[in-house]
Structure formats: C-alpha cells, structure tokens
Amino acid sequence: MNAIFHFIALYTCLLIPISGYFKRKKLKHVNEDKAKEKAYLLLHAVYWIAALPIILIDPSVFWVRHSLELSWLWHTLFVAALVYLLVFNVLPLILIRYNAELKEEAQLGYLKRQHTLPTTNRQHHLFVWVSITVGITEEVLYRGFLYNYGIELWGLSGIASAILVSAVFGLAHFTQGPSGIISSFIFGVVMSWLYFITGSLLLPILLHILYDLKIIAVQRALKEPITTNGPGSV
Template identity: 40%
Template sequence: MPRLPSDLPPVTIVVLVVLAVALVLSEPVVGRAQYRHFLAEVADRGEPARLRHYARWIAQGWAWAVLVTGAVVVLPEVGLAELGLRRQDLNRPLTGLGITLSPSMLSGFAIGLVLGVVLLAVAVRRGRSQDPPNLEAVRPMLPTTRRGRWGWAGVSVTAGITEEILYRGLLVLVVTALAPDLPPGLLVLGLAVLFGLAHWYQGRAGMLSTGLAGALLTGLYLVTGSLLLPILVHCLIDLRALLIPSVVAPPTDDPEAVPASPGSRSVVPGHDPVST
C-alpha cells in the first residue's frame, strides 16, 4: 500500500480536495468540448490540426501534473512520496488488496508486460494481427504521417505519466485522507467510476473500458505502493495504438494527409486513447 499520512493539516486537506474536485468536475465537461472541437478541426484541416491538438494536449496534461506536484511539495506534512512518486522497493514483498507480491513476481510481471508488447509488434509486422474492434472510436485520433506518430507517442507518454499522478496519486491521497477506513475494494471501485466518467465523451462503452483500466491501475498502485509500475503499464497501453496494422507504416509525410470524417467518434487528449 502507498505510504500515506493518517492526519494531514487542514490547509493541506483543503487545497488537495479543491484540486481533486476541480479535476473530477472539469474533465468530463472539458473533455467533451475538446472532443467536438477536435473532430471539427481535423475534418477541416487534417493532420496539421491533429498535430496542433497533440501539442495542446501534452501541454495541458503537464500543466495539471506540475500544479499538483507543486502543491504537495509546498504543503505541510505531505510530499512526492505520498503522491506515489517514489522509488519502487524491490527488496521486500508487497502486500495490498489481500495480495502478496514477491519481488520476483513483480519483476516477472514487468518483464512479461514488455515481452507481450514486443510479441504484438512482431505479430503486426508479420501481418498476423488485426485492427481492434473498437478502432472506429479512436480512428480520428490516430496519426497519418511519420511526424504524427512521434506526436502520438508524446501524447501517450504524457497521458501515462500525468494521469497516474492525477487519477491515482492525487485521488488516492485525497480519498484516504478523508476516509482512512474505506475498504481498498471500495476505493478501487470509486476511482474506477471517476476515471470512467472522465471519458464521458466516449459513451457507455468507452466509460466502461476506461473504468476497468482505471481499476487495474489503481490496484497496481495500491499493491506496489508506487506509481512507477502503473505509469509503465499506462504508457504501454496508450502506445499500443502505434501497433494497429493500419497505423504501423503511415504512407506519407505530407502534413495534409488523411483528414478525419466529421462523423467519426474520437478520444480526447490526456486520456487513454486506445484502451481507455
């Protein structure tokens, strides 16, 4: 379990709660508005608009993360370790949610995860992998040029780092400060619901898939006590989009390539674009 203080000063609790409430209330509304704006611009201008949105989303994600990490650094009796930003201790068994994870099991999980992504990449290269069934929901977000692939990678890594700081680090800290006796299972369920609601613009199926992913990532955080493994998993999930067969080898570097259809559904930056 993360090392969380049992009794925070009132000023620390108030500031963290304000940040958490602002995040939870604004993300569904802002996400839906950005979704519509993104579709309109990309339908009109194609890849250049997509690249501009990539840059905007990266800046937006890091602005939130810097605000939250800055707050825990300056607030009394809380710091980066309480936000989950601490080195993973691999010298002792990890226990949480009724699960005991040995250092060798944790290492095996991480190695298996990376190996699975490598095998998926090989399968795609050999033409043995098909587009995922939910591709229609994310196709407008996918890059159509080589430059766009680098932009997508930046969005994916940004989402993997910043969303873990916000939706796992900050929200776990706030909920446990307000309700220290809340059972871990309810904590995982509650944060999964909030993470799903942040993806309201994706509809019911999108909220369900993001909620399930959020539950997995929250569980990893509670078991390991660090955001390092959840960040790795989150980044790999989002980067997986670059292995979709139709995106593996963008046919051109033309910045005007392949505008999206205005009727297509999309995902919004700063969230898990493929899996969530």
C-alpha cells in the same frame, strides 16, 4: 492547502474530461492536421496544470502511504481483471495480423476515431509524447492523488477510495462510449492494484504509457498484409 486539493480534484474529475469532450467534438468537424497537432500540444498543458502542483506539493503520492489489506478473493478478482486487459488488448493486436475479418473490424473502429488519432509522421511523434504525459499525469492524479484525497479528506476506506477513483477514471473516458467507460474502469482497478502490491506508481505509469502507445502498434499492424501461415488465418 485543502482548498488547493479540492480544486485539483474538481479540475481532474470534471474540467479535464469536459475539455476533452469539446476538443474531440471540434476535431471531428475540423479535420485538419494542424488542428490535431495543436490539440496534442494543448493536452500537455491541460494535464500538467493539475499534476505538477501535486508532484511539487506532495511528491509522496508516488509511493503508497495507505496500504490495503486484501483477502485472497480481492486478489483473485484483480488478477482476473489483469487477464481481461491482456486478452482484450494484446491478443487482438496479434490476431489482426492473421485474420482478415478481425483486421477489417479494427480498421472500421480506427476510421471512426481517425479525427483524434495520429495519421502523419509528425503526429505519431507528438502522440508518443502525449502518451508519456498522460501515462505519468493520470497515474499521479488518479492512483496517487485522488486515492489519498478520498481517504484523508473524505474519510473513505482504502478499498472504497480505490474503487470510487477507478469509477471516476472510467467515467472520465465517457467520450469512448459505454465500452470505453467499462474498459477504463477495469484498467483503473488493475493499475490501483499494481500500485498497492508494488508500493509505487512506477509500474502503473510504465504500463499506462505502453497501453496508450498501443494505437501506434495497431496502426502499423493494419498496414501490414495478412500473414497466411499464422493462427486464425483465412
């Protein structure tokens, strides 16, 4: 059984990020709707190949079985990380409706990633299901499986395993650049904390899905005209 867990850990930490890198590279050079839709569909298989065996073999990963005894300082740091995520993800979504400069900056960022983001109605529908798949499987694999894997098979302490897994989660998003790695690390830390304080993966999964669906909300906001009677309007 340990051999299976070792393989899934290796697959999650290396093969999924590497396959994502080459898929993004291909989409950048083959900017076709069919290629993007195929990539979305293939992504389901890439993630479920690793997550489904874990769910079937060890469904207890959905619930915390190695709790953390955290001091007030750790809780304060985790709350600060949560506030950071809210400020830098929710607030810009509001402000780009009122501020032309922020909207232009967001549009430039979107254009740089347009080869991987949904642009047609069909792609938007597919992306919703991709967000659901990634939200479920990444939480199962990183917060559920890898956290317990670090403790039970490598002898790490709970906090060491949580931070290490969050770092691996951040590095797995290397295709998004340094800022993407850092924000993914912070996101991983917050999801780990929520996993521990709620006792299950339910809330992290729901928030992860919403986090990934944010891109659709951003796209809709970019299409709307600037509202002149709101905060930060120009």
